Amino acid sequence: MTQPNAFSQQPDAEGRFGQFGGRYVAETLMPNILALEEAYEHYKNDPDFIAEFEEFSRDFVGRPSPLYFAERLTEEFGGAKIWFKRDELNHTGAHKINNCLGQVLLAKRMGKTRIIAETGAGQHGVATATVAARFGLPCEVFMGATDVKRQKPNVFRMNLLGAKIHSVTSGRGTLKDAMNEALRDWVTYPDETFYVIGTVAGPHPYPAMVRDFQSVIGREAREQMLERIGRLPDAAVACIGGGSNAMGLFHPFLEDEDVRLIGVEAAGKGLDTPDHAASLNGGRPGILHGNKTYLLQDEDGQITEGHSISAGLDYPGIGPEHAFLHDVGRAEYRSATDAEALEMFQLCSKKEGIIPALEPAHALARVRDLAKELGKDGVILMNMCGRGDKDVFSVAEALGVEL
Amino acid sequence: MTRLAPTFAALKSDNRAGFVAYVMAGDPDADTTLKMMQGLADKGADVLELGVPFTDPMADGPTIQRAAIRALEGGTTLKGVLALVKRFRETHMDTPVVLMGYANPFFAYGFEDFARDAAAAGADGVICVDIPPEEDTELRSALEGQGLSFVRLAAPTTDDKRLPQVVAHTSGFVYYVSTTGVTGAGSGATGDIEAAVARVRAASGLPVAVGFGVKTPERATEIGKVADAVVVGSAIVDALATDGVDQALHLAGSLADAAHSAR
Numbered sequence: 001m002t003q004p005n006a007f008s009q010q011p012d013a014e015g016r017f018g019q020f021g022g023r024y025v026a027e028t029l030m031p032n033i034l035a036l037e038e039a040y041e042h043y044k045n046d047p048d049f050i051a052e053f054e055e056f057s058r059d060f061v062g063r064p065s066p067l068y069f070a071e072r073l074t075e076e077f078g079g080a081k082i083w084f085k086r087d088e089l090n091h092t093g094a095h096k097i098n099n100c101l102g103q104v105l106l107a108k109r110m111g112k113t114r115i116i117a118e119t120g121a122g123q124h125g126v127a128t129a130t131v132a133a134r135f136g137l138p139c140e141v142f143m144g145a146t147d148v149k150r151q152k153p154n155v156f157r158m159n160l161l162g163a164k165i166h167s168v169t170s171g172r173g174t175l176k177d178a179m180n181e182a183l184r185d186w187v188t189y190p191d192e193t194f195y196v197i198g199t200v201a202g203p204h205p206y207p208a209m210v211r212d213f214q215s216v217i218g219r220e221a222r223e224q225m226l227e228r229i230g231r232l233p234d235a236a237v238a239c240i241g242g243g244s245n246a247m248g249l250f251h252p253f254l255e256d257e258d259v260r261l262i263g264v265e266a267a268g269k270g271l272d273t274p275d276h277a278a279s280l281n282g283g284r285p286g287i288l289h290g291n292k293t294y295l296l297q298d299e300d301g302q303i304t305e306g307h308s309i310s311a312g313l314d315y316p317g318i319g320p321e322h323a324f325l326h327d328v329g330r331a332e333y334r335s336a337t338d339a340e341a342l343e344m345f346q347l348c349s350k351k352e353g354i355i356p357a358l359e360p361a362h363a364l365a366r367v368r369d370l371a372k373e374l375g376k377d378g379v380i381l382m383n384m385c386g387r388g389d390k391d392v393f394s395v396a397e398a399l400g401v402e403l
Numbered sequence: 404m405t406r407l408a409p410t411f412a413a414l415k416s417d418n419r420a421g422f423v424a425y426v427m428a429g430d431p432d433a434d435t436t437l438k439m440m441q442g443l444a445d446k447g448a449d450v451l452e453l454g455v456p457f458t459d460p461m462a463d464g465p466t467i468q469r470a471a472i473r474a475l476e477g478g479t480t481l482k483g484v485l486a487l488v489k490r491f492r493e494t495h496m497d498t499p500v501v502l503m504g505y506a507n508p509f510f511a512y513g514f515e516d517f518a519r520d521a522a523a524a525g526a527d528g529v530i531c532v533d534i535p536p537e538e539d540t541e542l543r544s545a546l547e548g549q550g551l552s553f554v555r556l557a558a559p560t561t562d563d564k565r566l567p568q569v570v571a572h573t574s575g576f577v578y579y580v581s582t583t584g585v586t587g588a589g590s591g592a593t594g595d596i597e598a599a600v601a602r603v604r605a606a607s608g609l610p611v612a613v614g615f616g617v618k619t620p621e622r623a624t625e626i627g628k629v630a631d632a633v634v635v636g637s638a639i640v641d642a643l644a645t646d647g648v649d650q651a652l653h654l655a656g657s658l659a660d661a662a663h664s665a666r
Contacts (some may be wrong), residue, residue: 014537024506024533026462028558028583031565135586176459183461190560287506287533300480301511303458339515391457 007330008254010032010321015204019325020320023203024312025290029183032190035291036380037205039110043193056101057216060134064100065217067224068384073364074349075390079371080378083233085221086380087245087385088357095217095385096127100196102213104131107194112305114189115139117196120147120175120241121257121311122154123386124198129163145173147311150307154390172305179289199242203290207247207319214248221381222252233373233381235260240333241277241313241365243322245385250331260332263322264371266308266365267335277306279318280326280333293320309398310358312386322338336365342398344368345388358395395403405527405552406492406499410449411610420627421449422662423612424655425636426643427470428453428487429479435648440491442652443530443639444498447659449632450576450612451491452530455479455504456482462532464587466552466637470644475609481508481517481645485524492525499527501554501575506533518545528552528575536568543572556580557603559595560593569606575605579613587637589616597629604631620661627665 010017017038023033043105045083056242057063066089087095100117107115115132117139119125119389123306125141134141141163148155148167155165166185171177179197186195200207218236226234235254238246240263250261268276276282279294286302296304296316306314325331336344344364349355356364360383367382388395396403414421424443428436440451456474460467464499502521509517509531528551534542539553546553552575560583561569561643570577581596582589600611613626614634626633635658643651 021513022538024538025535026532026558027556028560028580029571030535031560037484084595095441135597169464170465171458171472180459180461184464184585187462190583239405287510289461290533295507297507297511299511301457301508325527379460 004025005255007325007328008251010324011027011204011208013107015208016319017324020323021028021204021207021291021295022320023290024287024292025189025203028187028190033203040106040209042206043106043109044321046063049109049348052105053102061101062089063216065089067221067228070352073348074371076347076351077368077371079376080234080380082276082367082371083379083381084384085217085249085381085384087217088387092127092130092210093128093389094247094357095121095214095383096124096198097130098123098133098216098248099117099198099210099213099244102138103194103196104135107137109137110194112192112194113137114193116142116182116185116193117198118142119177119198119403120142120178120314121390122147122151122158123312124330126154126157126161127159129158133161134161134368140164140166142168142178142185144175144178145169147174147178174304174305194323199244200247200318200321201289201291201293203241207291209250210244211247211321214244215251216244217248217383218252219251220309221249225381229379231260231379232256233379235262236381237262237264237271237363237367237370238383238385239264239359240318240322241266241315241359242317243319245383247319249383250325254330259326263331263333264336264366266310266313266362267334267337270337271335274304275298275307277308277314277316278335279316280322280337281328288317288400293323294318294379309341309394310362312357312359313362334366336362340365342395345391345395354384355388356384357388358391359386360384405550405575406497407450407527407552411576414449414631418518418666420630420662420665421467421661422447422611423450423632423634424448424639425452425454425634427467427474427590427640428455428484429474429477430470430530430640430643432477433479433483433487437490438485438648439651440467441494442569443655444495446652447655448498448500448655450501452501452503452634452636453484453488455481455502455508456507456510458521460491460505462585464585464637466587466641472638481512488524498580500525501528501530502526503530504532506531514542514545518549518551522549522551527549528554529554529634530554530578536571537571540606548620554578559583559599565604567607569602570609573607573609576610576632577607578617579603579611579630581613582615584615586615586652596626600630620657623658623661624665627662633662
């Protein structure tokens with residue numbers, strides 16, 4: 001039996017994970033944030049809410065996702081046994097929808113009539129638009145102008161799903177600017193709007209709430225591992241942008257202190273260059289988008305842009321719970337470069353018949369090292385959090401292939 | 404005690420509404436901002452709000468966003484902003500200066516160091532948009548330790564239950580955001596503003612300045628009838644960017660006159 005420990009009992013009543021987290025928002029939004037917290041605290045224990053979340057997770061999302069033994073990659077890496085949690089098989093192709101489903105169900109119960117979301121590559125936007133369509137709520141998605149150009153298929157998908165896209169031209173027109181603009185919209189229409197944040201960041205209660213909705217990943221995986229091999233893995237590994245798939249995988253293992261938790265950040269062109277998105281390995285604590293956490297920033301506290309070949313990882317911050325787990329040492333945070341992710345993208349496709357998203361391809365690069373480190377008796381669980389269909393154009397471009 | 408209390412006391416005894424003028428520090432360079440600060444004070448601004456540029460101004464509309472980008476592209480740092488206050492104090496000893504910005508640049512500087520250097524430069528208070536009462540302990544105690552005012556924002560969404568907590572540790576004045584939305588958008592209905600000002604004044608015992616969306620002398624007159632002061636930001640910033648210092652100061656002069664003669 002595991003016992004509740006200091007790692008699993010976060011955040012505190014003020015939304016703090018150690019020194020991180022909190023509620024750093026404009027006064028106009030504070031009453032809304034408090035109302036959201038109250039509603040979430042109520043419904044997360046409401047049997048009808050839980051039943052509806054589980055029903056739609058099963059019938060609409062396709063849960064539980066399988067646990068899969070990656071036999072050929074295990075052989076290739078020549079060490080520990082590698083298992084994939086197949087969250088890329090979810091409806092819309094990634095873990096994102098777990099959270100969107102939970103938040104939209106909550107929005108309905110709170111009587112909100114309008115859904116907004118930010119998106120970078122478009123995966124969270126597509127997932128939000130999908131769930132909003134299913135429940136008949138109008139949905140508006142804020143997306144940086146640069147990303148709108150880079151991710152045309154996802155823009156079209158969102159349009160098909162009935163969502164309205166706002167192309168954000170402020171700043172550099174990327175994910176953080178989209179989030180700023182979504183916050184500005186929320187400040188303007190606070191009463192009717194529910195803001196579906198796509199990762200474990202933002203003001204309390206978002207980091208805890210998104211984690212809870214995503215924890216279905218780790219709960220299922222933990223049970224499946226025990227069922228399949230009769231023991232827990234030696235390490236659970238996931239890629240990290242904002243950190244929602246990693247937090248969803250890690251959280252149910254926090255009390256299993258023998259299970260190493262390893263997050264993999266995007267090192268872009270290298271941590272020794274300015275072009276990376278590794279907030280923990282290359283940033284320092286600061287305050288942005290409603291929470292205190294590690295951020296990419298200059299000496300003067302100005303936020304710098306993250307870079308990664310994976311648009312899903314190039315956020316200049318990270319969820320505050322990861323910042324906490326990093327500081328207390330319960331989780332380890334490593335990184336992988338663009339080049340490593342590209343290599344793994346191709347290797348996984350050829351060896352396993354699974355085209356991974358570029359995000360989990362980062363995780364796979366560190367799984368390779370870890371497999372050797374742990375040896376043949378070891379067991380690694382990796383969350384295959386998204387599929388790579390969305391990335392074929394950018395990968396082709398990076399490899400110099402014209403489509 | 405800062406310059407804010409005597410300033411508002413004088414306005415009250417004259418039964419005049421005050422005029423609070425906002426300018427972004429370093430937009431597009433420090434010398435222009437200094438000229439603007441001096442000119443605004445000379446044209447009748449009772450309080451200056453000096454914007455501290457930030458890359459991610461979540462509560463600001465396009466006008467202030469662009470001003471922040473210009474300021475940052477010009478190399479403005481928080482140290483540079485404080486140097487501006489110091490230069491302003493060489494010619495203007497009495498006009499209060501309130502620094503308005505977001506948490507991260509203050510946090511990166513170090514709240515204690517920031518409070519000390521801001522006080523030494525001659526600033527009177529700080530408005531930090533994204534630090535609500537729930538998170539204010541560190542910054543507030545640093546500012547109070549240096550005798551600076553921590554000016555709070557109250558919003559239309561701040562209900563009666565929450566209002567006492569919002570104004571509890573504020574000093575100098577309370578900045579009432581007249582509408583839900585970002586800076587530079589439309590302002591709320593005047594009747595609603597009158598009721599809100601009365602509510603905030605009663606809860607805080609402090610003067611109430613009303614801002615967000617005030618662009619014309621006519622609107623400044625309407626707000627000046629019901630509020631202790633009128634705040635104008637985006638309109639001045641916009642005039643500066645489009646037509647230059649002289650035109651921006653001309654507009655500011657007419658706004659100051661409108662506020663001062665509203666009653």
